[in-house]
Amino acid sequence: MKVIICENEVQQRKFLQSVIFNYAMFSEPSIEVVLSASQPEEVLAYLQDHRADCYFLDIELGSSISGMDLASIIREQDPLANIIFITMHADKLKLTFKYKLAALDFIVKDVEPEKLTQQVKEALQASFAKYQQLGNSYRSKFFQIKIGERIKNINLDDIYYLETSAQVHKIGLHEKNGCYEFYGKLKELENLDERFYRCHKSYIVNLQHVKYIDKKNRKLTMANDEVCYVSTRMIKELQSKIAKLNSIVQNTG
Amino acid sequence: MNIRPGFKHAAVIIGLIGIPTVSFYFLITEWAGLVYLFVSAACVFYSYTKTPRVLLDLFMLAIAGIISKSLIQSFRFSIFSAETPVVIWASIGLYLLCFAFAVWLYCIFIKKIWNSILIPVAGQLLIITIACITVTVLYMNLFISLSNNLYSLAMFNLVIEIIYFILMFILSVILLRNNKKENLLKQKEAEQEQLFQYMQALEQINKDMQSFRHDYQNILLTMQGYITQNDMEGLKTYFNDHIVKVEERVLQNNYVLNQLENIKLVELKGLLSTKVLLGGEANIHFNIEVPDKILAVDMNILDLTRMLGILVDNAVEAAIDSEDRQLNLALLQKTDGSMLIVVENRIGMESLNIEQLFTAGYSTKGKDRGTGLATVRKIVNQYSNITMNTSSENGIFVHEIEINAVVPKRKKFLFSTESKAFSR
Structure with a gap:
């Protein structure tokens, strides 16, 4: 399962990367981070000739394109992509994420590192389970x-x-x-x-x-x-x- | 009628109406006398009073006269077969009595109606026209039924039928138009009401802000007290408990109202702002999401507010009973014009029978409460473009209502042009 991260804060990005990397090493070797971007434009450029299965997107990207815009572009191209939002205030637009962008999960940033790690792991698990479901013809x-x-x-x-x-x-x-x-x-x-x-x-x-x-x-x-x-x-x-x-x-x- | 009967008036009436009528009646033909009677009486009384109501009064008198005549006649023929002078005199007396009674009833009625309700000139004319036609028809009926000419009888019937059909048509068009106007007015009224509620909500928030300002000085003084005593711990707890919380609430309210800004439907805005305020009073964390501008919805706005009102009320009540007192509401607009409404709240119960919730009379809150969701279902079933999902999972209870954009139908369009043509 290919993962893309888009987060403009360096520290947060590195943290996310390491959590995902660790999880992949110990639990699911097929998970790999294919792109770790600080700007949404990088993601868009990458997506022109590649694709991924799971996206971790920060909502406040500090760019002209917000995480939400990025998500809707991704959604247009790939209706099955798993999108996980990372946000400062989770519940503000929770339903919008869920129903308009079909987001898989939301991770709230301002909590202790252990809790954050746990949340990221759970989101990864859910995403991977969905990815596997797509592979098996479970859908019938x-x-x-x-x-x-x-x-x-x-x-x-x-x-x-x-x-x-x-x-x-x-x-x-x-x-x-x-x-x-x-x-x-x-x-x-x-x-x-x-x-x-x-x-x-x-x-x-x-x-x-x-x-x-x-x-x-x-x-x-x-x-x-x-x-x-x-x-x-x-x-x-x-x-x-x-x-x-x-x-x-x-x-x- | 406010004419004081004087000698001069009486002379004019006899001179202009009485004598010519009698002479016409006996010298030329009967109907010429009657026609002259009506025309001259109308002219004379109108010149005295200068109100069109005189015409109506006159026609009503004529109608009363002819109806009482027919009544007495049928009464006479059904009881007495012989035409003795006693019978004739008695029936004349009865006739006068009956006529007077009818006139008296009419007087009472018109006094009550005419001045209390302002009838537009067009309406007055219409009423007078109807009365005039009725009188004409009644009197013509009198003469025609006496003659034996079958052709004229048929023609007469045809004319009456056509005239009454046209009259009925005009009246029903007027009625329909009035009905439409009334509906529009009702809608405006509801809109006004919601706008008022929205204003009240804004006012309430303003008051909150003011009371916070008012406390400002006290807060500063208290903080100064902590600082002079160098009590850092006390200051911290005070700051967190009193300032952050109040600020949060004001901010939250502001945030929610900001979201409501996107709703351009006044009724909806009013409803939601009131509900937010009520929820705030009940200490519920009310979260509203309206990410896109909402300009129009493809359903009757009264139905929409009614439906949403019920759902939000239910959610508020359920949230009060639940632990984290949270209520989420989202109004999402898609690019194709369809709208999705999501109402989400936590419930205390682990599982509940969704089907039963929709049956009228059933409620989780005890007796006499359960009409809400049944009403919502009824409204949804009226529309072919609305679907509603209700589900509960892991203690979260969700309603999802999808209102699809409707492509305007050609049928509707035709109808509207038709009605316009009629009203012209």
């Missing part, structure tokens, strides 16, 4: 929703059901920790995974989370006590699918 197990520039990965296991909304082309997704809305059509989502089944013209349910089938009223109770509908024609197939899924789980588990 997640459902991705884009919120602003931020991409949210939702584990398919956690999804209870998908439903059409009151407005056309808007789909509601209900999962363990929240509910989301996005634009699309249920038809395009029918073949998400073998666990999902379209049991009604406006519902796709996760068979793992069906708690109870009320055949008389054609209703399904999900694991979170939400109610979905099922059409008469689909009840039989739904039951057989659930049975099949359960047998697979039992065999493998």
Whole structure:
């Protein structure tokens, strides 16, 4: 994993470099610092014919280009880059970083060196984990929703059901920790995974989370006590699918 | 009518209206007499009073007359079949009574209405026109129904239908226009209210500053006390506890208001500044991020403020219960014109059922509280360009609302030109 640092204070830059170097030596040898710049222009020049995976950017660069501008340029070129901000006052624009620039993490400068080291290490770990995920084709197990520039990965296991909304082309997704809305059509989502089944013209349910089938009223109770509908024609197939899924789980588990 | 009936007036009325009408009625034709009666009466009364209301009064009298006549007639024919003189006299008496009653009702009504509400000239003219047409139609109906000419009857019906259709059309256009104006006014009112709140917020900050200034001297004196005693430790704690904290709060408030500067929608600005102040009073660390200028949002501004108000109120209440009392709010504008609103706060609870939060009547705060989020959901569902995400993870509760820019539809455009053409 290639790392770029951009920090105008010499001392800070050296400190960062050494922390990353140490971490690479002892934990992940594949991490290397390819550029340690004091000016954002250097980074831009480097990026013209190279690329990197992880960026540590100071926000107050003391140049005409701020860390934020630099980040948005990087983001334009490489939507998958991991950007980690280093800042004096972290929480001031936290949400902006997260949603507009899809920043991975923020490191607050004015703390004790040990704490700073710890923060840098954690950020590196997170970045490396994400880098590895990209390599393995893990992505099929997640459902991705884009919120602003931020991409949210939702584990398919956690999804209870998908439903059409009151407005056309808007789909509601209900999962363990929240509910989301996005634009699309249920038809395009029918073949998400073998666990999902379209049991009604406006519902796709996760068979793992069906708690109870009320055949008389054609209703399904999900694991979170939400109610979905099922059409008469689909009840039989739904039951057989659930049975099949359960047998697979039992065999493998 | 404020005419004092005198002998001269009576003579004029009889001379100009009474005698010619009777002679027209019996010598030429019946309808000529009636027409003359109306025209001359209108002219005479108008020359006396000089107000157009006289015309309306006259027409109303005529309408009252014809309605009471029909009423008495139908009453008479349904009960007595024979036309004895007693019956005729009784019905004439009843007719006069009924007519007087109608006139009396009209007098009361017009007295209350006419002076208390200022009706524009156009409106007055319209009302008079309607009354005039109605009288004409009623009296023509009287004569036409007596004649047996089917062709004239059909023509008459056609004319009536067309006239009333046009009238109805004009009235509904006026009604729609007024409705539109009213809505605009309501919106302006809300805007005014929010602006007022924003001003209050500014005032409050100014007061904070002033009170700080006021304490300034006391602070200096206390510090001097520490210095003369050479109590460095005491000075340090005093400085950190009293000066840094107060300064921080003032700075924070200033910072937040600076962020609000970027919002060019007065309603939104007003709402948020009030909420920031309220949050400050509840000792909540309220952090607002508005990195870009916000000039317009593709949703009804009243809906937006209502929705945001509910979300922020909820977040403030939750933040009060939580440990670090933090609330983050961001309004982010993308280059394509869409906007993202993020409301984030910490919650005390480890997990909660997100679905239930949106059901009306459910609340984590006890009974009779849970309509807020259900209302938000209802608003979001009204728009096809808005999506809302709600989630909680690691004790952080987040609402994300994305408002996409809408390309103006051709349909809408057509409608607006049409309505303009109508109003002209």
